[in-house]
Amino acid sequence: RLNKPDAKAAIFEVFVEAIRGSSVQSQVVRATGEVMHFSGTPGYEWSRSVYPGLKTVFNLVACDNEFETEFASFLDKASDVAAYAKNNLYTHCSFDYQNSEGAIRYYYPDFIVRLATGEKWLIETKGVEDVEVAYKDARAMQWCRDASAIAEAAWQYVKVPYDLFQASTAATFSELVAEIAVRDV
Template identity: 45%
Template sequence: MTKFLDRAHDVKAFAKNAGYQCLRIDYLASGSRLAFYTPDFFVRTSDGHYYLVETKGQEDREVPRKAQAAVAWCESASTRKQKWEYIYVPQGVFERLTGDSVAELASMCRPARQELLRDLEEGEVQTTLFTALAEEAPEIEEIVDQATLEKLPPRYKGSVEQAATTFQFYKKKEGMDYSPVFQALLGAMDEAARGL
């Protein structure tokens, strides 16, 4: 990224956000815990715009929350004369970039940022969805038949129902990682293994 910023024709100045005085943005991480996020770069362009830039090679599950906090920070830092924008730069998008300006980079990266924020909203909807579904038994017969489910102890039955409900939610999405489906079963599997 530093090589790109060095040669980008619209960059007036940039700095790596590092060291003990770096900007750290607080955000609410999963599990409702307070966490801090340190963006990678500050950039000022010749048209007077400022950018907070995050380069990402590998995603972690907190990325959407960090993006939301960075967007909010940029909105708060912006004035009538100085506009701040958060640029989330996925590695794949950066590798496809053929232009030589931060404006082009920002334009190419906006859809990825919007998708991150949309994913966060869907995640919040997902939490609400599972809260509502907990009140009624999910339709899971396509995964496990009801007779087998009824034979299970209540703890195991609850785990299977939660896993099946999670699976039904995820199967409607493209490119999903199904590991959360199995999370619900881990406690029951550990308990069963200890009994062997």
Template identity: 35%
Template sequence: MTVLDKGEAEIREFIKISKTRPFVVKDQGYLIPKKCVFNRIIGDSNLELRFANYLESCEDIVSYVKNYFAVHFKIDYKNADGDISNFYPDFLVKVDSKNVYVVETKGREDLDDPLKIERLKQWCKDINEAQTKIRYSWLYIKEDDFDAQKLHSFKQLITLFKE
């Protein structure tokens, strides 16, 4: 069987983050957010917690969410083995009522990461062509690059990390 990405996207349903069912997480470091509907932000890595803390300080965003499995936002992609896999980007950041950024943070890259980002780019392009209510953009934040910056706004992040 040959898998071919035809560059199409469809909106199957809109996800209302505030309707996410409660879920249990393992006991680990967390952040108490003010700009997110969840009562705690649990990061899969220290980078994710630091990034969430940075988002809390950004006065130029409305809100954000850590994209837990319970949120059910995923993008399918063809992995390095040629199989179909699901990609769960790390964060969704709402800049205003018409602009949302899908953000992937990354400490150490693996073989699938470039494939995920290419798929994310294509997904944003396709979804923006399929609807005009919200504009979706993507950002890929590498840990070393993030740590090298002294950022004070989300706009600065966009300027530095948007291709």
């Protein structure tokens, strides 16, 4: 009976859960003393769309889609935004999270923004939501709490839904965040 597919699957699942339970451990967040600067990112090739950003250290903003291009343009126009960076695999700003199946994955928030007030934001621009989005959101919020506790600046996270952004009349980042907060209530 143990060589039957259903028995094999059941045994496999027991081992997967046992290994997962013993291999994923929470740790206290500590500052390493190393500060990451986007200005230290070496040049890289990008075959998707680019935007000639104004408030960024990069000569071109590497965008994955039209929504990100529009959002970068919005950040350049928003008077309360001092600087921003479009994040991706090449900028190496990521953190791990446990996905819906319990596996460890890496999450790269779309944008990192510094407001004129010094406040810092992780931003996820989101069109279609899949099952993993809630796990990434939770991890990003936890990362912001941890970073705020050990850094000199407050960090916050916001997910910018495509439909809300398209309908928005916000002229500043703060106005956009307020619109999102009203929608999420």
